[in-house]
Amino acid sequence: MLPYYARFIARFPDVTTLAEASFDEVLTHWQGLGYYRRAKHVHEAAKRVHELHHDQFPPSIDALRALPGVGEYTAGAIASIAFDQAEPAVDGNVLRVVSRLYGITESIAEAKTKAAVTSRVKTWYGDAPPHELTQAIMELGALICVRKPSCEACPLNRHCFAYAHGKTDMIPVKPSRMKQPLEHYVTFVVTHNESIYLEQNPDDGLLANLYACPQVEGKNPHDAFETLKARIPFSVTLGETLGDVTHVFSHKRWKLIVVHVLAGESSDMFYPLEDLPALGKAHRTAIELWEKKLMQ
Numbered sequence: 190m191l192p193y194y195a196r197f198i199a200r201f202p203d204v205t206t207l208a209e210a211s212f213d214e215v216l217t218h219w220q221g222l223g224y225y226r227r228a229k230h231v232h233e234a235a236k237r238v239h240e241l242h243h244d245q246f247p248p249s250i251d252a253l254r255a256l257p258g259v260g261e262y263t264a265g266a267i268a269s270i271a272f273d274q275a276e277p278a279v280d281g282n283v284l285r286v287v288s289r290l291y292g293i294t295e296s297i298a299e300a301k302t303k304a305a306v307t308s309r310v311k312t313w314y315g316d317a318p319p320h321e322l323t324q325a326i327m328e329l330g331a332l333i334c335v336r337k338p339s340c341e342a343c344p345l346n347r348h349c350f351a352y353a354h355g356k357t358d359m360i361p362v363k364p365s366r367m368k369q370p371l372e373h374y375v376t377f378v379v380t381h382n383e384s385i386y387l388e389q390n391p392d393d394g395l396l397a398n399l400y401a402c403p404q405v406e407g408k409n410p411h412d413a414f415e416t417l418k419a420r421i422p423f424s425v426t427l428g429e430t431l432g433d434v435t436h437v438f439s440h441k442r443w444k445l446i447v448v449h450v451l452a453g454e455s456s457d458m459f460y461p462l463e464d465l466p467a468l469g470k471a472h473r474t475a476i477e478l479w480e481k482k483l484m485q
């Protein structure tokens with residue numbers, strides 16, 4: 190992840206540079222950083238900061254919350270760490286620490302639990318500099334008060350309910366995990382010589398703006414191929430099945446059967462293998478399956 194981050198920062202070292210870049214370029218440099226929707230938000234937020242705030246992040250929590258992609262946690266983190274304001278930044282780590290400390294047994298997925306934790310943390314910002322306190326709680330949650338906590342090393346152990354009552358494995362209380370639904374697709378790697386046909390996703394929804402191999406819902410490559418033929422504007426021949434790809438999103442899973450298709454002609458929607466635009470990870474893996482066949 191770090192090399193991708195370094196590459197992104199090298200290209201966009203400040204808000205102005207990022208705000209003035211095209212979204213296609215931002216998306217290309219975002220590859221490897223995951224969650225492509227964040228690329229859109231980061232770009233939109235940079236434009237907003239550039240246009241409305243003269244390239245300076247606004248210090249107020251309300252102005253921060255108004256930026257695209259900035260939720261309660263991010264706004265609190267920026268306000269307290271960058272601007273030293275007494276604004277908590279409550280993420281999963283902080284929920285875990287505070288629930289254990291106070292013996293909170295309501296589910297941490299509930300909004301009212303999060304609100305209760307936020308109010309508790311707010312009372313801690315007495316004389317402590319907010320930027321230090323916020324980072325101290327974050328670090329405690331990330332390094333010591335982890336799933337199997339190192340309570341002996343914890344500076345708060347004398348005050349901790351879960352430690353005193355031997356309940357660190359019961360708190361925090363989490364909602365029962367539901368298995369994400371599984372969707373089946375046949376994904377086509379459509380090639381002409383060594384170029385690949387790609388479609389761009391709409392600018393809203395799953396994997397917004399990214400390029401994608403065409404895919405059809407279902408498990409049968411022959412049926413899916415008939416749908417594909419009716420959908421694309423050039424002649425195609427069904428090739429071999431290249432393999433399977435499973436991809437897990439936060440809310441669902443994809444099982445892809447990857448099939449090679451030969452195109453009878455090329456167009457400007459074919460991209461050379463060495464210069465592909467920004468793709469989702471599942472389809473990049475699908476193309477790699479074809480590349481492997483090519484090398485054999």
Ligand code: SF4
Nearest residue numbers: 334338340343346349
């Ligand atoms: S004593 Fe243990 S459970 Fe309590 S806050 Fe510290 S690390 Fe977490």
